[in-house]
Amino acid sequence: MNEKSVETIQFEMATLVRYVTSVSSDKNGKLDRSGYLLLHRLSSQGSTGVKTLANEFHLDISTVSRQAAALEQKGYASRIPDPTDRRAYSYQITDNGKKELAAYKKERMNKVKNLLKGWSEEECEMFGQLLKKFNRSFS
Template sequence: MNMHALETIELEMAVLARLVKSMTSDLRNLDKSAYLLLHQLSSEGSYGVKILANKLHLDISTVSRQTASMEQKGYVCKVPDPKDGRSYFYQITDLGLKELSQYKQARLDKLEELLNGWSDEEGQNFGQLLKKFNQRLMEK
């Protein structure tokens, strides 16, 4: 890839990160970390802190802090590990599902507004390229 393309991508990624943060600043129910963690539990089921940390590419202490905060808010609860009574998994609660759903819908509404006028093909291509880029980031 040529240097001009790399420089354009680098700058646009920085702008994107800032703008996405400001785009969701009025959606105060969930922060980004809670959203991704709840999404993980909702889509894949219960996990312990260590597995969540690996899946989210975070350290265990960060996930422990986030899950403790979400447990206080009633978004997740601890369930005993049936294989090992000394450990536990986190599971999303009905309230967590409700908050996740509302937050996701608000984000989708904003994206729909921003992408108004884009063709279905442009949306598909953009989504696939973002997915490809994110998968590459997760490999590193």
Template sequence: MGENSLDMIEFELTLLHRRLTSISTDKTIGNLDQSAYLLLQRIAYHGSTGVKALSDEFRLDISTVSRQAAALEQKGYVSRIPDPLDGRAYSLHITDQGIEELMESKNARQARIEELLKSWSDEERSLFGQLMKKFNRTFTS
């Protein structure tokens, strides 16, 4: 990779991070913060899962995910399902209220993205999505 492209990518990622951070605190795009949104999204689309699996997937400490999960449980967005083989372990299951909150946030986020990309062609949107997906998958390698 050329130094110019590496410079451009590094700067644009830094700028993107800053802008996403400012958007994630904007309450007009839903009531879920980024961590809550990611956890609920993961549980909703892949099924009940444990804190350890979530911490591995998002590369976070178990204590961090446990705190985030406790906050989601307190709000009624997830419930704990005890592990029948290990009385100390449990899986997190998204509740109807959690699904409702997730969908509200997802729709608001998608509306914001749609507004930002309104001048882009379908081909540009598709390519951008494919490249973002490819980039994000490199972290799991």
């Protein structure tokens, strides 16, 4: 691996994080990035426990517990008791959570579409696939 390539990648990733953070905040304060990711996961793959979520997002259980509790307080997620272990529970997305997720996702999609206006469909497809491949390398 070429040292110059790695240097370019690491710098551009740092720059990307700064830009993404600046354009992805919800002005209404209803949903933040962590809430979006948790709701997206619950919506796309179904209910799951905090331990599984923590493993998937490479976070500690207490962090995910706080994030999930915040979603529960807003009415975006609800707890489902585990029938085999009364201490354990899973989270599922609520109807209100589905609505908020859809609205937040639409807003994010519009922002990304605007950023990619001058890109060809092929470039967008390649960029998406490379980002996906890169993100999977963390697993």
